Amino acid sequence: MKSRILDLNKKFIENQTNIIKNLQAKKEVACKLSDYNAIITNLYDEAIKQAETTKYNFGSNLLAGIDYTLKDNVSTEGIATTGGSLFLKNYVPSFSATIYNIFNKNQCILTSKTNLDEFGLGGTGTHSAYGKVKNFYNENCISGGSSSGGVVAVSSNMATFAIGTDTGDSIRRPSSLCNTVGYKPTYGLVSRYGVLPYAPSLDHVGTITSTVADAAIVAEKIIEFDNKDFTSQNKKNIVSYNKLKELNNIKFVVVKNLLKNLKQEEKTRFENLIKKINEHGHEIVYVDCDESLINAVAITYKILSYAEATSCYGNMTGLLFGEDASNGDDNFEAKLYKNRTAFFSNELKRRFTIGAFLIKKENYNELFLKSKKIRTLIINDLKRMISCGDCVLMPSTASVAQSFDLLENDITWKSNQIDQLLTYSNFAGTPSISIPYTFINEMPWGINITCDTFEDQKMLNIALTLESLIDEMEGNDEQF
């Protein structure tokens, strides 16, 4: 079973390398690729110092001494947490997110806080106050977002694994574009306490790793009930690395009427995968999704997420925390006005203004309430498709990463129905994972697996099965 974490753990135990050497190697990559803008706060030196004075329990804990990064919307006591925004440029939280505490408890080593679209509101990695995040495989291309820094950190091996957040597709989409495994667990399994929100009814915390085994190892630790998060689910043994195994006779559900959205090369590659899956004795079941619903995903997501975000960021005043551009003569309202005008980006203002429009009293029934009902229909449609087999299998993204030029200048470019499918899992809270599949024009392209809620272990087992099948198909090396 291929795993960077197991590989490092073994090397630590057998003294083939040590934690300091590992951290130094990662720091070297991070320094070399600093203009990729993956990192907002570099903590490698602090990490090395910490490692020099700590005794690690490698035998009992696979994560001991393993380096990782956190998306910079995760609160870390004493360490700046910017959210990718100028507003929080100098904000140092006075408390830590639950997930950071879990990693500290497990002797993991935080090496950086990674870049993101401002407060997670973006899907390209280009909407951060700290620079556009470049794709490790082609610096002229986007990395995808909003967990852009985390995927670049893992794909370039600046970090062994990363933690991201996913509100619409923000872990899985960039993972597909950057050759990483992006896993969004069932809603509420990983605590969001201390994570800056985007849209709480859709927000998930998840993992970015190089392999499925690594995703399982990390998930086993971070899936934990947390009474500080009111959406936390009290489920035990949902994911266990020891239960990770390849499966036989999997029934994959493919959404046939969406395949027309693939370009010829992508279509051929996907068909090749289907052929290989059949050769391995698994079954493919074709279903159609309700196209009227998938066409409504973008606007439904916009209404729900922008409205929630508008409300969440009402607390950004610049008075209790955050940047302050006001002067002593300004009253409370004038201060708010000056600070929010000066430190919110255009993209944030755009989304918040749309959000404010959508939740106006006169739009409540026709738009806001209706979108919540359409969300129910979308969830029902996804569950219907999943129930036709073990999981839904589709390309994670319609194509590989586009260039920055294309993104900025081609106004006709827009995401298509396949891209929208990832958001179904945020509406439904179902577990969903993107794993690397192939390279098209030297750029990575991933595939996505979605199971029903709380079927995370089954989904990881299916992902492991496919990972192994793809390695055989693509001739990938088992070792790192």
Place this chain on the structure above:
Amino acid sequence: MEKVKLKELANSLYFDMNDSQLEQLLSEFSQIYNETELFKNIDTTNVVETNFSLNNSCSVLRDDEPISSECTRKHLKNSKNLKDDYVVIK
């Protein structure tokens, strides 16, 4: 949608947008109106709305715990203008 209404919306959220930002947003609103047209063909009669992905949370309310003044001081460290542990507005 008119530019002046957009400006009002932005101002209701306590920020301002310049003319070019407003122009850009104005053009986007026609797309939003088009997209909401898609809604009209979807029948939601008797459909119950979804507020959260999963509505079976085990932790609806949590007990509040007393917070020491030391902790309050820690929280206040991020404020730019303090006097005697109070945030100065004006």
